Amino acid sequence: MPKGRILAVDDQRYFRELIEGLLSEEGYEAQTAASGEEALGILEQSAFDIVLTDLVMPGMDGCDLVHRIRERNPEQQIVVVTGVVDVKTAVDAMKLGANDYLLKPFDRATLVSSVESLLQNRRLRAEHARLLAENIEFMGEQSLFERSIGIFTCLGVEPLAQRIVESTCMEARAQGGVLWVARGAGEALELAAARGLVSLDEEPERLDLHRIPPELRDGSARSAIQAWDAAGDGRSPTTPVLLLALCRDGQPIGLLRLTDKLSGGDFDAVDATAAEKFGRFAEMALANAIRVNSLEWRSLEDPATGAYSVQYFQDTVRTELSKAQRFGRSFSLLEIDLDSLSGSLGADGLSEAVAHLGRLLRTTDIVAAVGNNRFAVMLAEADALGAAVLKQRALRALLEFEDDDSGRPYLAAVSFPADGTQLESLMRVLDERLKEERHSPVRRLGLENLSFAQMLETLLAEGEIERPETAEQITRFLLAEVARRARHRGLLFLAPGTPLLTPVREGLAALGGYGTTTEIVVIAEIDRLAQNGPPVTWVSTARVPGVPPFLIHFGDGPSYALVRDEKEAEGGSRLFHTSDRSLVEYLAFRLQTELSTSVPADEDTQNMEISMEGQQSESEERL
Numbered sequence: 102m103p104k105g106r107i108l109a110v111d112d113q114r115y116f117r118e119l120i121e122g123l124l125s126e127e128g129y130e131a132q133t134a135a136s137g138e139e140a141l142g143i144l145e146q147s148a149f150d151i152v153l154t155d156l157v158m159p160g161m162d163g164c165d166l167v168h169r170i171r172e173r174n175p176e177q178q179i180v181v182v183t184g185v186v187d188v189k190t191a192v193d194a195m196k197l198g199a200n201d202y203l204l205k206p207f208d209r210a211t212l213v214s215s216v217e218s219l220l221q222n223r224r225l226r227a228e229h230a231r232l233l234a235e236n237i238e239f240m241g242e243q244s245l246f247e248r249s250i251g252i253f254t255c256l257g258v259e260p261l262a263q264r265i266v267e268s269t270c271m272e273a274r275a276q277g278g279v280l281w282v283a284r285g286a287g288e289a290l291e292l293a294a295a296r297g298l299v300s301l302d303e304e305p306e307r308l309d310l311h312r313i314p315p316e317l318r319d320g321s322a323r324s325a326i327q328a329w330d331a332a333g334d335g336r337s338p339t340t341p342v343l344l345l346a347l348c349r350d351g352q353p354i355g356l357l358r359l360t361d362k363l364s365g366g367d368f369d370a371v372d373a374t375a376a377e378k379f380g381r382f383a384e385m386a387l388a389n390a391i392r393v394n395s396l397e398w399r400s401l402e403d404p405a406t407g408a409y410s411v412q413y414f415q416d417t418v419r420t421e422l423s424k425a426q427r428f429g430r431s432f433s434l435l436e437i438d439l440d441s442l443s444g445s446l447g448a449d450g451l452s453e454a455v456a457h458l459g460r461l462l463r464t465t466d467i468v469a470a471v472g473n474n475r476f477a478v479m480l481a482e483a484d485a486l487g488a489a490v491l492k493q494r495a496l497r498a499l500l501e502f503e504d505d506d507s508g509r510p511y512l513a514a515v516s517f518p519a520d521g522t523q524l525e526s527l528m529r530v531l532d533e534r535l536k537e538e539r540h541s542p543v544r545r546l547g548l549e550n551l552s553f554a555q556m557l558e559t560l561l562a563e564g565e566i567e568r569p570e571t572a573e574q575i576t577r578f579l580l581a582e583v584a585r586r587a588r589h590r591g592l593l594f595l596a597p598g599t600p601l602l603t604p605v606r607e608g609l610a611a612l613g614g615y616g617t618t619t620e621i622v623v624i625a626e627i628d629r630l631a632q633n634g635p636p637v638t639w640v641s642t643a644r645v646p647g648v649p650p651f652l653i654h655f656g657d658g659p660s661y662a663l664v665r666d667e668k669e670a671e672g673g674s675r676l677f678h679t680s681d682r683s684l685v686e687y688l689a690f691r692l693q694t695e696l697s698t699s700v701p702a703d704e705d706t707q708n709m710e711i712s713m714e715g716q717q718s719e720s721e722e723r724l
Contacts, residue, residue, distance in 0.1 A: 103130035105220050106147075110140040110154035110166065111182070116205075120153060123209050129216070137161030141169060149177075151219055156183040156190050164194050171198040178219045182207070249382035256393045257412065258282060259419050262294035265347075265383045266357065270296055273343060273368065273376040275359035279331075281308040282387065283354045290356055298361045301427070305331055313356055317346035323380060324373040331358065343368040345376045347384035355387055406455045406470055411477075414469030418479050418524055425482075425517055433488035435478040436471070436531045437495065438511040438539075457498055461491065477531075485657040486590045488514040493690050511538045513683075519589075519657040534682065541683040548687070553695045554647045556688070561649060561664050564677030572650075572665040572676050573604045579654055579661055580608030587615040591656020592689050596624040596642070598650035600665055600674070605652075609634030619656060622696070624648075644696055653689050660685040 107129050109120040117133040124131040134140040138161055152170060156163030163181050170177050181194045181202045201215050255261040266278040277297035281290035290308040295301055316322040325344045347355035362368055421432050455476060459468055465481040480488055492512050499510045513534035521527040543549060548556045583593060597605040613634035622638045624645060651664045662685045666675040
């Protein structure tokens with residue numbers, strides 16, 4: 102038996118015969134080809150362990166041949182032969198995928214050494230593949246066990262159901278899956294999770310037990326591949342689906358339907374076996390989650406404060422999240438940290454504060470205890486501006502319970518979909534914003550004890566000298582961003598003064614064609630800034646005297662504030678600008694409050710202005 106099969110390619114007959122003779126004497130089966138084209142034809146008909154090719158040949162040269170061989174068979178072992186002057190070409194061939202190269206002239210020892218080295222590598226790879234094949238079943242079982250362990254850490258029925266669907270689709274190579282789950286023994290199954298190529302509108306919300314195929318219902322089979330009509334409306338699918346029953350104590354607690362096999366075609370026994378193996382772990386995890394869920398539902402309220410439990414809150418938010426995704430709606434979450442107040446309030450005071458907070462909410466909103474003296478509020482169908490209005494009202498209400506200066510509540514809000522599209526991402530952003538609230542520049546700079554004009558001067562002192570055109574560029578960019586987010590509600594306050602008059606005038610004119618829902622308040626004399634843009638609330642500069650030019654934008658998405666010194670300094674003008682959401686929100690609502698309570702300068706100005714109290718009421722009504 103030959104040591105190996107080798108194809109030698111060279112346009113010179115002398116080298117073909119020399120290589121063939123040397124290899125044959127060493128116990129190899131050698132075949133030759135006079136061109137690259139002939140070599141490709143031979144490789145189409147036979148397999149060789151090594152291809153030995155010259156680089157310089159008429160027609161298809163060695164580099165082209167290496168490239169063509171690699172396209173057809175990436176595992177083919179290739180040795181290129183070249184003269185000393187062609188070393189660079191040999192290097193190029195190695196880059197294309199050649200495994201080794203020989204320099205002409207070469208002797209028997211060099212040729213045999215190169216061939217033996219490549220064959221040894223080939224044998225080692227074959228042995229490695231064999232060992233992997235022998236252990237693949239054990240590794241597969243171990244990997245399945247490790248993948249399955251992860252689902253036992255999830256005790257919520259809905260999130261666990263989603264994990265089960267996703268994991269089973271991967272095991273059975275399915276692109277779509279729907280899972281119905283029982284909330285209790287003997288009850289109908291309810292739609293709990295879906296993934297991939299499915300339309301939830303076409304899936305039944307409840308699945309009566311008699312709709313489950315008999316062999317799965319009585320436990321005689323764990324899976325079935327058949328055409329199955331879940332809705333029972335006579336429109337049975339023509340393509341067989343893979344059904345997997347999840348049972349506990351002989352009763353179905355879940356039914357999983359998998360569709361659209363990843364590789365095309367119908368599901369087979371291999372897919373069903375893979376789904377059943379994972380299903381054994383899934384049904385244990387699901388049974389545990391159902392038990393935990395039933396215990397939690399027996400006690401929906403936190404006994405200390407009367408707020409809802411965190412599990413009820415999460416379930417409600419996930420339901421609201423599903424509705425918002427389906428119908429394109431918004432909702433917001435508010436987190437409240439009362440830890441610094443708990444000592445002065447005591448248990449009774451904390452309970453009273455939570456009850457007072459609940460009276461500010463609508464019937465569709467809920468407040469829940471989510472940690473030690475921490476509470477979360479879900480605001481159904483509320484955007485970022487509506488959540489901010491409620492946040493200000495809640496802060497004022499909670500401050501009424503503060504007897505001294507020993508502490509203060511911290512509140513933060515996020516909105517779907519601007520700040521996240523999953524509960525986990527929204528809660529993560531919420532925690533980050535609560536941390537920002539604790540270290541807000543509002544308290545670090547003592548802005549709470551200053552008038553609005555004094556606040557701007559304090560912030561301006563924190564700024565730096567910038568080129569005059571920097572503030573103009575930021576103003577133009579911000580107004581363009583408001584136009585780009587025309588459907589997003591927000592508050593935009595503009596006090597252009599003289600330095601920002603031109604970019605504000607041009608930006609408002611450009612904004613007029615977008616139909617923005619942002620509420621725009623311009624603090625300027627109307628004869629200086631003609632109203633040829635969107636609807637604007639005009640406010641006389643006499644209402645907020647002594648303020649430098651500024652702009653404040655708060656709403657969905659990024660928030661921004663800018664303050665520019667009216668005077669020019671050496672090298673430019675002093676400029677402060679920030680995207681700190683906590684600071685921007687505070688400035689926006691402090692200004693709104695100050696404008697609402699200030700006295701108009703004269704009757705003409707009063708007639709031109711839209712009441713800020715009305716604007717505040719409108720925001721609260723939308724909330």
